[in-house]
Amino acid sequence: MKRGDDGEVIAIEPRAMDVLVALCERPGDVLSAHDLLRLCWDGLVVGDNQVHKAILQLRRALGDTASDARYIENIRKRGYRTVATVTPLTAGERHAGEDWSQESPYVGLDPFDASHEAVFFGRDAAIVELVETTTAQIDAGRALVLVLGPSGSGKTSLVQAGLVPALFRSPHNLRVSAATTLDLGDVGEIELSTAVGGALLDLDVDGESLFDGMSAEALGEHLLAAPAAISPTAPADTKFVLFVDRLEALFNSSMVDEQQRSAFLTILDGLARAGNFIVIAACRNDFYPNVANEPLLMLGKSHGGHFDLEPPTRPQIAQMIRRPAQVAGLRFGADPDTKAQLDDLLCDAAANSPDALPLLQYTLQELYRLRSNSRELTFAAYQSLGGIDGAIGRRAEAVLTxxxxxxxxxxxxxxxxxxxxxxxxxxxxxxxxxxxxxxxxxxxxxxxxxxxxxxxxxxxxxxxxxxxxxxxxxxxxxxxxxxxxxxxxxxxxxxxxxxxxxxxxxxxxxxxxxxxxxxxxxxxxxxxxxxxxxxxxxxxxxLVTASDRRARNADRMRIGAVAGFAFIALVAVALGLRANYAESLAAKRRLEAEDLMNFMVGDFADKLRPLGKLDLLDGVTQKALQYLANEDVARTPTAARLQQAKALQTLAEVSRSRGAAADALQALNQAELLLLANVAAGQHDNDVAKNLGAVFFWQGQIAVDQGRLDEAERKLLAYQDETLRMNAIDPANPDAWIELSYARSSLGVLLQKKGEAEKAAALFEGSIALKQRALGERPKDQRLQAELANSFSWLASAKAAMGELQATTDLYKHQRAALEELQTAEPNASVWSYRLAIANKVVGGLLALQGRTDEAVASLNISEDGLRAILLKEPTNRIWQRERSITGLQTARILVSTGKTQAALEKIRASESSLVELQSIDKKSDEIPRGLAVSHYLQALIAFNNGDMQTAEVQANKSEEILNSIYEKYRTDRFVNAELAHTMLLKARILDRGGRRDASIDLCKTTISNLSSVSGRERDFRIADPWVRANICAGDAASVAHVVAFMKRIGYNDADYSAFVNQ
Incomplete structure (x- = not known):
């Protein structure tokens, strides 16, 4: 924000800027706190104090006070209004004299550029922050900024129509004279250095080229030789902007190898240090793992050189729609039936579209093309286009036909x-x-x-x-x-x-x-x-012709070679019979020992895993370690290091399954050292990559178990890198495809825990595509079929977070059917039985949420029976024991809701007893305390229903205490948030029943505050349930009426929820 009285540029939070824009768009009008929450917080209830906080920040930035208001006035018990004169930006100094009455203020599918600055809205805060980031990098002596954001988030437009014009206005005494763009997505087969040279040749000062007399090729060679020594013919204090768009082409183009990529990044680094150049690069954030592997791109991260562009908020989208229309003298029509304003409908549609910005701009451009004679963007035109999602496809089809x-x-x-x-x-x-x-x-x-x-x-x-x-x-x-x-x-x-x-x-x-x-x-x-x-x-x-020719020549030579090979084989046999007896005997013993060891940690271990014979697995790894033990990693042969690493992985897997995370990590860290020693020795083949990836995977899983999600992400990204290496080594190998699919599923699970459902769904879909591709090569691979079913379950969980209840249920049922087939084919494989039990548990829970309680209990009973059966084979498996107890608690929850209190109590006591015993053995697990918290919650609910408020409060407090102890670690976990919210809401009901209404409302407001940080709280039915209850409890049912309608529409009919909402 630029203050008018002294011209000072002040950085303020984006939400405060939204509040200022909302007030300025309605100069002199009084806007209540509720109005501002609706306009600037996407209609979410976060408490009036958030509005007061934003107003306070604005007053500080403007040098204003409540007692002597010059800019924003507080109207007691009514709200806020502007008292200073508000002049639209389009009439201000930046865009004075620009007339948009004869052309469209929208750009369609093209990005905004500097000529569109007057109609580029909604990114003011991002522009200010990006300018500050850029100037900070200039001051640090390396003027390189990496702009990261999702595809379609507007990175190119932000730089071209926001940052570059802002730099031309000389902030912080900068003197920027010209800018040029290099789109790596359009380089094709041109040498990257030549492409940079060509872009720099477009720069000039007062019509004079900076590199007069040079060609793109010659300039490119100069850049390769000494990029930092480049000397344009311009004053020393003059700066030029090089914008490198679609940087991700460095990583996904088959035309760019590692050497070319390194040389190109060296050029950018040299230009950024040369003094005359400001380098801005835009890259999709889904390529961040590739970025992280490039030291020159990561060099500026610790100094703030990475700028993350988030998708626009609803208020920002509203500015993108309305403000250009104001500049061009356009107005929006309305739905003649509902009277809904077209600009509001566009805001709602864009906020829910994955391609929001490009599709929005295209739709607005088409609406402009179909505008009425009175310059109205009509609702009829919007309907004919098919809305935002259908506009471009329908238009393209109409043009084609x-x-x-x-x-x-x-x-x-x-x-x-x-x-x-x-x-x-x-x-x-x-x-x-x-x-x-x-x-x-x-x-x-x-x-x-x-x-x-x-x-x-x-x-x-x-x-x-x-x-x-x-x-x-x-x-x-x-x-x-x-x-x-x-x-x-x-x-x-x-x-x-x-x-x-x-x-x-x-x-x-x-x-x-x-x-x-x-x-x-x-x-x-x-x-x-x-x-x-x-x-x-x-x-x-x-290439194909030459490869085909070589293959045919090889076929012709093969027949002639057979006789020669046979003769050689006979000679070799004869010579072998005369070999030294002692040497043969030693070699035989060594090979037998190695074969035995390979069998133990390889084929035999793979056969034991599906059977769940963990004790035998433990014995296998210990025997292998005794054979391979060698404390000096450097002196251990590469083959032995690889085999020892495999044994350590198996040992770690066993240790983790028994809750011994420290032992598992110790084994994995040693395995990592062994494999990295092979890599250092130049042995980074497919086998090493696969095993090193497995080590990173298990390290990541343990980090997830312990709530260290950032560490988990680093390890899982490293796992994905190893699987990508496997695919690069052998692109046609289905094993490499499968391993990459596992890596993407693992990352998807992690993002799911962090509340990023859409990104997780995309990873799961990518994983599914790879597994389906592999199944095309191996249609009878039962294990692969099971893994595909598992991927469908993860996709289902993402769909749940996106609010698609029926799709979630259908996907889990699909998984269950596939696992039933696998169990029938391999009845002794405990792994299928366990997964089938979990699938039945999840399906049961989803059926309960739809009000189908009888079917739900039946599914949960099948789940418990399945877990009980495999525990007879492996009674020490703590994970299976824990899941059986949690399944029993889930059944008890349904029994409580249907009035079967005694049966519920029996389930609760049995489950709690088992969980307490497990906790005494494994004190580091967070899943066990969560189960105990559910047990206390259900006992509190039963006591509440029976009118025993004292017992109810004691049990609810125990549940809350447990969940609060792990809340900080799992702040983004939807299930933990939901469990804590339900407990707090039950406490609020207990307080209300005891006549403490004010305390009850305060607790509900605290619940609202906690849930406000959870993304997708109005779509994910697991979070939307307590969100609705908390708002109703706090006396603000109107703010969640649309969520109640949404829950009804998707078929959400949990018994306790329905009773609460309809009371």
Whole structure:
């Protein structure tokens, strides 16, 4: 915020800025605290004190006081209003004289640039913060800022229309004269250094080029040699901005290898240190694991050089919609039936869309195109477009079907030119294609029409006309394109992989050892060329031809070689008979010992795991360790280190299952040292990568168990890196796909715990896609089928967090059916029985939430029976014991709600007794105390229902005390939040029943405050339940009426909840 009286730029919190904007948009009008909460807190109830806090911060920033208000006045018992004159930004000094009455203030699928500064709204706080971040990096001597954010969050627009114009206004005495952009997504096969050189050639001062007389290639070579020594022909205090957009192309392009990536980042680092340049790079935050592996990109993180751009809030989206319309003299219509304002409907739709900003801008651009003569953006036009989600797809389909059949038929060929699927992450992306690739009039007509309709873009890149989609949202929102991509995904993935292999093959002099091996890789490549649906370049075609030729030559030579090999074998046998007897005997014993050890920690251990024979596993690992024991890691042979690491992993798995986390970590840390010693010795093959990844996975799981979520994320990202290495080493290996799917599932589980359901769902879906791909190669792999079922359960949990109750139930039922088949096929495999029991437990809980209590109890009883059966085989398994007790408590909860108090008490006492015994053995587990907290809660609820308030309060206090003791560790855990909220709400009911109404309301407000920090609290029915109850309890039922309606709509009918809401 820039203060008008002295021009000082002051940083304030985004929420306070939202409050200021809301007041200024209604100058002189009194807005109550409730009004400001609705406008600036997305309608969420967080308490009036949040409004007062924001007003206090604004007054401090403005130098204002309540007693002598010059800017914001407090109207007693009514609210706040502005008393200073409010002048819209569009009439202020930044945009004076700009007229938008003749053109659209919206950009469609294009990003905003500097020419759109006057209509770029909703990011004021982000611009101020980014300017401060940039100037801080300049002052530190390394002017490089990395802007991170989700796809479609507006990173490019923020830099081009926000940061760059702000820097031109010389904040902090900066003198910025020009800016240039390098979009890495459009570089293609050009050398990265040449691309940077080309971007810098666009810079000039007063019409004079900074690098007059130099070519892009020559400037690129100079940058490679000494980037920090670059000397533009400009005053020493003049600065220039280089904006590198879509930095993620460094990591997902098959055209960029590690050496090129390192050289490019060295150039950026050198420019940032040169003194004349400010380097801003934008990268999608889902590539942060790749960023974290680059020291030059992480160098500025500790000094604040990473800027995280969050998706816009609802008030910010409202500004993006309304303020440009004000600048251009536009107005919004309304729904003639409901009278709902179109701008409000757009705000609601954009807030719930994953492609919010690009689709919103496209919809607004289309509404502008269809505006009325009175410059109204009409509701009828919005309906005809199909809303935000349907607008772009419906528009694209209408444009396509308006063309002749021959032009429509050319769409698949056009898509094959501009759609790619990542060779490693399998993500769908777009790239530009030259117009020269279009061979027919129909193809040119289709592309020209799509460009004219602004669905495609066309421009000159590297002196050649190119075209592509205006925004990748089109690939996700046009059903016809989505279907085409789904049916050609494998071929697109194969092409991307082959492009990377071909580039390396050619750059290394077409070495024969880099040709495609026989088998699936070569067969897929041959098929791609024969089908010809997905075009490939000449380099790929040459690679496949050469690989095919070598394979055929090998076939012809093989027959002749057989006789020679037979003769050699006979000679070898004869010579072997004459070998030294002692040496043969020693070799035989060594091989027998190694075979025995390999069998123990390998095949035998794999056979024992499904049976749950943990004692035998413990014995296996101890015997293997006795054989391999060697304290000097450096002197241990690489093969022995690998085998010892495998044994340590098995020991760690056993220790963790028994609650001995310290022993498990000790074994894992030793295994990590052994494997890293192999890596240091140059042995980082597939086997080492797989085992090192397994070590990181188990370290991460133990960190999750102990609530150290940041440490868990670091370990699981390291696990994912190792699985990506496995895929890079052998891209056609289904084992590598499966391991990568495990890594993504593990990260998804962690993000689920941290409350990031949408990101978790995306990871689970990626994991499912990899497993399905592997099942295509191994259709009879029962273990893989079970893991796929498990992935569906995790996706279900994410759907639950997103409020999709029926989808959640269906996915868990699907998992249950798959596990039933597996158990039938392998009745002695305890692992399937355990997973089936857990699936029945979850399904039972979901059925109870839908009011289907009889079905719920039946499912939970089946779960308990299954757990009881496998505990007969392995009675010391504490995890199974704990789950049986928690399942019993879940059944008891339903029995309490249906009035079966005595049966409920029997379940509660049995479960509590078991949990107390487990806690005496494992004092570090947090799951056991949580179970005991549920036990105390249910006993308090029974006492409350029976009118015994004293017992109810004692038991509720015990439950609350336990949950509070672990709350800080699990602040983002939805289940812990829900359990604590239910306990506090029960205490509030006890207080109210005892005549302490004020204390009861205070407790409900505290519950509201606690739940306010939980994301998705109005969508995730597990959190929405106590959220609704807390607000009703606090006397503000109106604020959650829409949540009550939502819960009814999704079929949420928990007995206790329904009784509370309907009382």
């Amino acid at each position: 308006g063309l002749p059949d021959a032009a429509q038929a050319s769409l698949p060929h056009i898509l094959s030119m501009i759609v790619t699927v990542g060779a490693q992450d399998e993500a769908v992306r777009s790239h530009r294609a030259p117009w020269s690739l279009l061979k027919t009039d129909d193809e040119r007509r289709l592309v020209r029409t799509l460009v004219e309709q602004r669905l495609f873009v066309s421009f000159v890149f590297d002196r050649e006309p190119v075209f592509g989609v205006a925004h990748e949202a089109l690939l996700r929102q046009w059903p016809r394109v989505v279907a085409w991509i789904a049916s050609h995904r494998q071929a697109l993935h194969t092409r991307s992989r082959l492009q990377g292999v071909a580039q390396r093959w050619i750059s290394d002099g077409r070495r024969t050892d880099l040709l495609l091996p026989r088998g699936k890789p070569l067969e897929e490549a041959r098929d791609l060329l024969v089908r010809a649906e997905i075009p490939v370049d000449e380099d790929v075609r040459a």
